[in-house]
Amino acid sequence: LSWICVYRATGPTDGFLVRDWLQRCGLHPQLRGDLSGLRGEIPIRESWPSVWVAPGEEPAARAALRQLEGPRLVRTAWTCPRCGAEGEPDFDACWNCDAERPPEPG
Numbered sequence: 001l002s003w004i005c006v007y008r009a010t011g012p013t014d015g016f017l018v019r020d021w022l023q024r025c026g027l028h029p030q031l032r033g034d035l036s037g038l039r040g041e042i043p044i045r046e047s048w049p050s051v052w053v054a055p056g057e058e059p060a061a062r063a064a065l066r067q068l069e070g071p072r073l074v075r076t077a078w079t080c081p082r083c084g085a086e087g088e089p090d091f092d093a094c095w096n097c098d099a100e101r102p103p104e105p106g
C-alpha cells in the first residue's frame with residue numbers, strides 16, 4: 001500500500017499547519033519534503049512540503065481538509081491569460097509577463 005498525497009503546500013508553513021490539523025482530527029499524517037537547502041536548484045514550489053496519509057485515512061483526511069477552509073488553502077495554481085505561464089498560487093501577478101491574475105472561478 002502506498003501513501004497518498006492529500007495536500008501540497010503552497011507556502012512555507014502550510015504543510016505544518018495541515019499536518020497539525022489532521023493530527024488533531026485523529027489521523028496519522030506524514031509531512032514530506034523540507035525547507036532546508038536546495039533553494040535555487042529546484043523550483044521553489046517543489047521545495048515546499050506535502051502531506052501524506054495512509055490509503056485508509058484518505059477520505060477522513062480530505063473531509064478534514066475541507067473544514068480548514070483557510071483562504072490560502074483554496075488558492076490554486078493558475079494559468080496566465082496573456083502568456084500561458086503557470087502562476088504561483090500565492091502570487092497575484094504573472095511572474096513572466098506581469099499580467100494580473102484572473103479571478104478565481106466560482
Ligand SMILES: [Zn+2]
Nearest residue numbers: 080083094097
Ligand atoms: Zn504571463
